[in-house]
Amino acid sequence: MTWVLVLAVAGVAFAAMVLIGRLPRTGWEVTGAALLFGLAGYALQGHPGLPGAPTPAVENAAVADATLLKERQQMGNSFAKGRSWLILADGLTRQGQYRAAADVLGKAARENPDDADVEVALGNALVGHSEGLITPAAQYAFRRAAAIDPNHPGPPFFMGLALAQSGRLVDARAMWVDLLARSPADAPYRPDLAARLERLDQMIAASGGAPAASGEPAPAPAAPAPASGKK
Structure with missing residues (x-):
């Protein structure tokens, strides 16, 4: 049949x-x-009598952390000019397409050079593309965001996260301690930041180091040096 x-x-x-x-x-x-x-190939290799054996979809381990996406959105400006670009880029990062998201955000940054949220998202996309490691390009994006808006919590939070993922625990802690010290008590990201800082202290202690005093400040991500006017 x-x-x-x-x-x-x-x-x-x-x-x-x-x-x-x-x-x-x-x-x-x-x-x-x-x-x-084609029929001859099917006759040789086809097995229509075998029962179906559907396999579950393989989860993409590279997809973005939904919690971090929500956190970045809470830290940002909902009415910024680059908001539409961020929506598109967030959709790409949710699928693990960090390179495509970085390309989109790079264009968004050129069209909206004063939007700190775009620079933060660009830094995150570049970190995701490098599988969690901090890169010079990502650092530059975070520093650009800090230069645009020195009070924006995103640059020190996410740059600190990338530094921690890259093994630079003490540097990450310095950024987070400073951010926690200057964050409003009702900031929605504050409980998560405090919990991450506590876990970071435990990791530093387990590695044989000693965390600095909890009130020790640390500089925010440095702004990039201005371009020289000489030709």
């Missing part, structure tokens, strides 16, 4: 190409041979 259906489908496909697709007569033999070749 299966082969009857297969042959019927092949016949219908050939008839459709001839009658609907206006296949010229000179191509009938070649098209028929191609269909027969």
Whole structure:
């Protein structure tokens, strides 16, 4: 019965190409041979009698952390000019397409050079593309964001996170301690920041180091040096 259906489908496909697709007569033999070749391959390798065995979808380990995306959105300006670009980039990062998100945000940064949120998102996309490691390009994006808006919590928070993921725990802690010290008591990101800082202290202690005093300030991400006017 299966082969009857297969042959019927092949016949219908050939008839459709001839009658609907206006296949010229000179191509009938070649098209028929191609269909027969496909049927021969199916006869050799096809197993229509085997039961189906669907496999669950493989989760992409590179997809963005939804909590961090929400946190960055809470830290940003909902009415900034680059908001539409951020929505598109966030959709790409949720699928793990960090390179595409970075390309989108790079264009957004050129069109909106005074939008700190775009620079923070660009830094995050570049960190995601490098599998969690801090890169010079990502550092530059975070520093650009800090230069645009020195009070924005995103640059020190996410740059500190990237530094911690890169093994630079003490540097990350310095940024987070300073950010926590100057964050409003009702800031929505403050509980998560405090919890991350506590875990970071435990990691530093476990590695044989000693965390600095909890009130020790640290400089925010340095702004990039201004370009020279000389030619």
